[in-house]
Amino acid sequence: MRTLLLLTSVVALAACQSTERAADRAAEGVEDAADATATVARGAADAVEDAAGMTYSAAADLFDDDPATTAAAVVRPTTAPNAQAQGTVRFHEMDGGLMVMVSLSGLAPGRHGIHIHENAACGRGDADGDGTMEPGGAAGGHWDPLGTMDHGAATEDLDDKHLGDLGNVTARADGTAEASFTIATFPMDQSVAGHALIVHSGADDRESDPGGMSGTRVGCGVIEGRM
Known part of the structure; x- marks a missing residue:
């Protein structure tokens, strides 16, 4: 009986550790996804700013070319x-x-x-x-x-x-x-x-x-x- 109880405890502990590891991996996945989303968002914002800069720079060039x-x-x-x-x-x-x-x-x-x-x-x-x-x-x-x-x-x-x-x-x-x-x-x-x-x-x-x-x-x- 003691052996069975000990075996049951070991299995329960292993299951608990497995669940914790899965939760940790899930949390890491969420963090990675959030980081990736933030990177994409920063990239999109940079692209918009770059495009705006190109437009304004080009307009300035037009003014320089033709007073x-x-x-x-x-x-x-x-x-x-x-x-x-x-x-x-x-x-x-x-x-x-x-x-x-x-x-x-x-x-x-x-x-x-x-x-x-x-x-x-x-x-x-x-x-x-x-x-x-x-x-x-x-x-x-x-x-x-x-x-x-x-x-x-x-x-x-x-x-x-x-x-x-x-x-x-x-x-x-x-x-x-x-x-x-x-x-x-x-x-x-x-x-x-x-x-x-x-x-x-x-x-x-x-x-x-x-x-x-x-x-x-x-x-x-x-x-x-x-x-």
Whole structure:
């Protein structure tokens, strides 16, 4: 009987030790997972900071290259499928209006709507207020500081368009687009800086509300003002 009791005690002790070791391993696993999550989070934060630094540095380079540039956006692809739009859009705010100079690549051949949007952001967001998250949606709707609530062509009167309506640029067969135009009606008490420049996958029909039926947001850049 004593032998049986001793054997039972040994087995119970071994089981207890085994359980403790398993608990220790589980705790170590949780710690390792937490460390890994923290490392990934730090890496993601560093990547965001690096990307922001690249954007601001590039905008600063644009100002250095062209003293007449008063604001500029460095356009990069959104998270839309197959989005490759990239390049620069410069603005000269002057007495004769707003001069816009576009240099883009990575576009499908044809016309593409370009617009200034409300927010200085390029991530996914609910642009239309219907609960649907879309690439570049964080930029919000078209910049409309005058409250016209009408979409139109860049050349139309101020009360017939959003101030952010810039019309279309045409991409060549190689996906590049270069354009330069002046919006004579642009009010000089407004500034394009602090908003987002969006490039769309399709042409702007320059009349349909709210965005001209111009398709997916394939490129975005925050417009920086000269410091």
